[in-house]
Amino acid sequence: MNWFTLLxxxxxxxxxKITTNLGIESTNEDNDCERKVKEIAIKVGxxxxxxxxxxxxxxxxxxxxxxxxxxxxxxLEMLNKIQPxxxxxxxxxxxxxxxxxxxxxxxxxxxxxxxxxxxxxxxDLEISEYETPLYIVLDFDNxxxxxxxxxxxxxxxxx
Numbered sequence: 001m002n003w004f005t006l007l008x009x010x011x012x013x014x015x016x017k018i019t020t021n022l023g024i025e026s027t028n029e030d031n032d033c034e035r036k037v038k039e040i041a042i043k044v045g046x047x048x049x050x051x052x053x054x055x056x057x058x059x060x061x062x063x064x065x066x067x068x069x070x071x072x073x074x075x076l077e078m079l080n081k082i083q084p085x086x087x088x089x090x091x092x093x094x095x096x097x098x099x100x101x102x103x104x105x106x107x108x109x110x111x112x113x114x115x116x117x118x119x120x121x122x123x124d125l126e127i128s129e130y131e132t133p134l135y136i137v138l139d140f141d142n143x144x145x146x147x148x149x150x151x152x153x154x155x156x157x158x159x
Contacts, residue, residue, distance in 0.1 A: 033072035037118075041136045044158050053145055054155060057137040067120060067134065068094040071101065075118055078103040084153045091123075098123040105157070107149045114140040114152035 038060060047056030074092050078101060082088060087104040102119040117137040140155040147155070 031069055031072075033069055033076050034067075037072045037075050037136075040158060041134070044136050044138045047138060053141050055137075055139045055141075056158075057135065059133065059135050067099065067122075070094050071099050071120060074101055075103070075120065079118065079159055084150070105153065107153055109149075112142040112152075114142060114149075114156045116153075116156040116158060 041058040041060040044056040045058035045060060047054045071092060071094060074090060078088050078090060082103050082105045084105055085107060087102070087106060090101045092099050092101065100119075100121055100123055103117070105116045107114045115137065117135065119132045119136075120134040121132045136158075138156045138158050140152050142152040145152070
């Protein structure tokens with residue numbers, strides 16, 4: 001059988017009409033990274049329950065935060081590459097304002113606690129470290145659970 005015969009078979013024919021959706025309503029939103037980070041913050045904030053070994057804290061519970069989209073995208077980028085027992089600090093400047101972003105994914109051996117957190121603040125603000133405008137923290141107390149370090153770290157991995 002030659003190529004000409006193959007192309008003439010009805011089951012192999014392809015229609016000549018090709019359409020694309022280029023230029024029609026893009027699915028990427030302008031605040032896609034912000035939306036994803038805030039979804040994570042809400043999810044983590046909902047972990048705090050009486051008697052739970054998981055404690056989630058989020059500043060979104062009481063403080064609406066607005067940073068440039070580039071800052072939220074940097075947070076997602078850092079979260080995607082962080083590994084267990086790692087901490088990262090990045091500085092990003094947007095519109096002449098410098099932002100400090102801290103991301104950590106740690107197991108504290110002495111306290112038997114696993115933790116994953118994100119903290120962002122505008123370096124131009126005169127605030128202490130404890131008044132971070134945006135923070136997302138998920139902790140797991142491993143003293144009674146007795147899980148391995150790896151298992152405890154998985155408990156707090158909110159990605």
